[in-house]
Amino acid sequence: MARSLKKVENSGMTPFIFFKDRLATFKNYEYDDDQTATCTSKTLARAGFVWTGGISAICPFCLKELEFDPDDDPWEEHKKRGNDCDFVHLEKLEDSKLTLSDCIKLSQSGIVMAQFKKQNVIIEQLEQKMTVTNISATVSEVLKGPKKQSTSKSRRSRKKNP
Numbered sequence: 001m002a003r004s005l006k007k008v009e010n011s012g013m014t015p016f017i018f019f020k021d022r023l024a025t026f027k028n029y030e031y032d033d034d035q036t037a038t039c040t041s042k043t044l045a046r047a048g049f050v051w052t053g054g055i056s057a058i059c060p061f062c063l064k065e066l067e068f069d070p071d072d073d074p075w076e077e078h079k080k081r082g083n084d085c086d087f088v089h090l091e092k093l094e095d096s097k098l099t100l101s102d103c104i105k106l107s108q109s110g111i112v113m114a115q116f117k118k119q120n121v122i123i124e125q126l127e128q129k130m131t132v133t134n135i136s137a138t139v140s141e142v143l144k145g146p147k148k149q150s151t152s153k154s155r156r157s158r159k160k161n162p
């Protein structure tokens, strides 16, 4: 059992099933200095969120991304909007309450959502480039990962122009 848990934890797919992994995404969260704030990096991480910059955080299990106010209760906000969220359905805010089967479920959900998000990014990139007439070239460029290709191209064009 411990071995499987370790595997989930180190899978590199960052499913964020544990509180400490979610909390580790927050860097100097704005409301942490506010003594009266109910919305802090800790309450956000506890409620299932990871930081996406500024005052925003996202749930890796349902991909709801929200901009929070200092007086928000992150768990209440998550419950309001997370009808289709495995983390909300489990209602286990403490890691110690998670069973191995919960961990696997959340991990799968996180992996599926991460994949889904990745595909959405690719689709967005494609849509931005779709004004170009050559669709198949655009598709293969985006799927290959554009950075490497552009470096070799610019090197080649530099050689041509002395």
Ligand SMILES: [Zn+2]
Pocket: 048, 059, 060, 061, 062, 063, 064, 078, 082, 085, 086, 087, 088
């Ligand atoms: Zn969620």
